[in-house]
Amino acid sequence: MDGIDLLTSTEQAVVATDLEGRITHFNRRAEQLYGWPATEVVGQPAASVLLPPRQLGRVQEIVRELVRGRVFAGEFPIVRRNGKELLAWMLAYPHRRDGAISGIVTIAMRSRRGSRALQKRKQDLRLRGLLRAIPDMVFRIRRDGVYTDFAGLEDGLLASPEAFLGRTVRELLPPATAALVEDAIARSFQTKAVTTIAYELDMGAGPQIFEARLAPIDDREVVTVVRDVTQHFLWRDELDNQVAERTVALQRANRKLNELSKQLLIAHDEERGRIASELHDHQAQLLTALSLSLENCRREVPESDRYIAMAQPIVDELTRQVRELSLALRPPDFGAIGLIGAVEEHIARFGQQTGMRISFWPYVSLQLPRAAEITAYRIIQESLTNAARARATHVVIQMKRAGDAIEITVDDNGRGFDPTTVDRSRTSGLTGMRERSLLAGGTFLVESSPGSGTRVLFTLPIMKEGDREQDDRDRG
Numbered sequence: 019m020d021g022i023d024l025l026t027s028t029e030q031a032v033v034a035t036d037l038e039g040r041i042t043h044f045n046r047r048a049e050q051l052y053g054w055p056a057t058e059v060v061g062q063p064a065a066s067v068l069l070p071p072r073q074l075g076r077v078q079e080i081v082r083e084l085v086r087g088r089v090f091a092g093e094f095p096i097v098r099r100n101g102k103e104l105l106a107w108m109l110a111y112p113h114r115r116d117g118a119i120s121g122i123v124t125i126a127m128r129s130r131r132g133s134r135a136l137q138k139r140k141q142d143l144r145l146r147g148l149l150r151a152i153p154d155m156v157f158r159i160r161r162d163g164v165y166t167d168f169a170g171l172e173d174g175l176l177a178s179p180e181a182f183l184g185r186t187v188r189e190l191l192p193p194a195t196a197a198l199v200e201d202a203i204a205r206s207f208q209t210k211a212v213t214t215i216a217y218e219l220d221m222g223a224g225p226q227i228f229e230a231r232l233a234p235i236d237d238r239e240v241v242t243v244v245r246d247v248t249q250h251f252l253w254r255d256e257l258d259n260q261v262a263e264r265t266v267a268l269q270r271a272n273r274k275l276n277e278l279s280k281q282l283l284i285a286h287d288e289e290r291g292r293i294a295s296e297l298h299d300h301q302a303q304l305l306t307a308l309s310l311s312l313e314n315c316r317r318e319v320p321e322s323d324r325y326i327a328m329a330q331p332i333v334d335e336l337t338r339q340v341r342e343l344s345l346a347l348r349p350p351d352f353g354a355i356g357l358i359g360a361v362e363e364h365i366a367r368f369g370q371q372t373g374m375r376i377s378f379w380p381y382v383s384l385q386l387p388r389a390a391e392i393t394a395y396r397i398i399q400e401s402l403t404n405a406a407r408a409r410a411t412h413v414v415i416q417m418k419r420a421g422d423a424i425e426i427t428v429d430d431n432g433r434g435f436d437p438t439t440v441d442r443s444r445t446s447g448l449t450g451m452r453e454r455s456l457l458a459g460g461t462f463l464v465e466s467s468p469g470s471g472t473r474v475l476f477t478l479p480i481m482k483e484g485d486r487e488q489d490d491r492d493r494g
C-alpha cells in the first residue's frame with residue numbers, strides 16, 4: 019500500500035499533488051473541508067482551485083521550499099467550492115518515491131483559532147458599523163493622556179486618527195481644554211465612575227460645543243465618548259429666548275391686570291362714596307323734612323299727637339341709621355388725614371357706638387399706595403364690625419413693617435369661630451377682605467377657633483420709588 023493511500027483514509031483532509039501541482043489524491047475529509055468531490059478536482063491544479071489567488075506568490079515560495087525537502091506547518095487560508103474563505107491549519111511535506119521527491123502531501127484541518135479570529139473580525143466589523151451609526155466619537159486614552167484608539171465619526175475630529183493616535187491630549191487640544199480633559203481622566207480613575215465634561219473647540223467654522231463622558235475600562239485606560247452638542251445649545255438658546263419673550267409679555271399682562279384691579283378697587287370705593295353722598299344729601303335731607311312735617315302736624319293737629327309720638331322715634335332711628343350707613347360707606351379723605359388719621363377717626367366713632375375698647379399701634383412712617391390705603395382701611399373696618407358682632411370687648415390693631423410690606427393684625431377677644439367652616443361662596447365680608455388684599459398684591463390670613471378670639475392678619479406692599487408718580491395720578 020502506498021503511503022498516500024494510507025493517509026487518505028485518515029481523519030484529516032489529505033490532498034496530494036504531483037510535482038506540477040496537479041491533484042493526485044483527495045480524500046473524503048478533503049471533500050468535506052473544501053466542498054469539492056474528488057472526481058472533479060483530481061487532475062486540476064491545486065493552488066488555483068483550493069487556495070485564494072492573492073496568495074499565489076506565497077504558495078510558490080512555499081512550494082519551492084517543499085521541493086527542496088523542507089516541511090511547512092502553519093495557518094493558511096483555503097477557498098471552499100462556494101467561494102468562502104476559511105483559515106486552515108496545514109502541514110505540507112514532500113512525498114518521495116524511490117528516494118526522489120515525486121509530489122507534495124498536504125494535511126489540513128479547520129483552524130479553531132482561525133475560525134475564532136474570523137468571527138472576531140466579523141464582530142469587529144459589526145461593532146464598527148454600529149459605531150459609524152452613532153453620532154459620537156469614541157476614544158481610548160491612557161492614564162498619561164496618550165490616545166490609544168479611536169472609533170466613530172471622523173467628521174468631528176481635529177486630526178485624522180493616524181495623526182493623533184499615539185499622541186497626547188496636551189499635544190492635540192488647546193491648553194485649557196487639555197487640562198480639563200486630564201483632570202477628568204484623573205477623576206474617573208479616582209471615582210471609578212463616569213465623569214462628564216463639556217468644552218468648546220473651534221473646528222474652523224466657529225466654536226462648537228462638545229460633551230465628553232469618560233469611564234475607566236481598567237486601571238490603565240479610559241474610554242471617552244465625545245458628542246457634538248452645539249445644536250442642542252443653539253436650541254436651548256432659542257428656547258431660552260422664547261421663554262424670555264413670553265415672560266416679558268406675561269409681566270406686561272400682569273402689570274396691566276394689576277393696574278386694572280387697582281383701578282377697580284378705587285372705582286369700587288368711589289361708587290361707595292357716591293352712595294354715601296346720596297344717602298347724606300338726599301335721604302337724610304328727606305328724613306329731616308319728614309321729621310319737620312311730623313312736628314308741624316303735631317302742632318297743627320293736636321289730636322294726632324298720639325300717633326306722631328309713635329312715628330317720631332322711628333324717623334329718628336331711620337335718620338341715625340342712614341347717617342351711620344353714609345359714614346361707613348364714605349371713603350375717608352386720606353389726602354387730608356392719611357390712613358392712620360382715618361383709622362383713628364373710625365376707631366373713635368366705632369368705639370363709642372359699640373362700647374368696645376380699641377387699641378391702635380400704628381406704623382407711623384407709613385407710605386402706602388392709594389389702592390392699598392383703601393384696602394387697609396376697609397379690612398380694618400370690616401374686622402371691627404365682625405369683632406363687634408362676635409361680642410368682643412377689646413380689639414388690638416397693630417401695624418408693623420415686614421420687609422417690602424406692611425403687616426397689619428386685628429386681634430379681638432370675641433367668641434371666635436372655625437374659619438374652615440365659613441362658606442366662602444355665601445359670606446361677603448371675609449371673602450371681600452381676602453380679595454382686596456390679594457388684589458393689592460398682599461396676603462390675607464384669619465386665625466380663630468371657637469372660644470378663643472380671632473386674629474386677622476394681612477400684608478400690603480409698601481410703595482416703591484417708581485410707584486410714586488403713578489400713585490399721584492391715582493389720587494387725582
Ligand SMILES: Nc1ncnc2c1ncn2[C@@H]1O[C@H](COP(=O)(O)OP(=O)(O)O)[C@@H](O)[C@H]1O
Nearest residue numbers: 404405408432434435440445446447448449472
Ligand atoms: N372676629 C370674628 N369673631 C368671631 N366670628 C367671626 C369673626 N369674623 C367672622 N366671623 C364668623 O365668620 C362669619 C363670616 O364673616 P363675614 O364673612 O364677615 O360675614 P358676616 O360678617 O356678614 O357674617 C361670621 O358670620 C362669623 O360667624
Ligand SMILES: [Mg+2]
Nearest residue numbers: 403404447448
Ligand atoms: Mg362681616
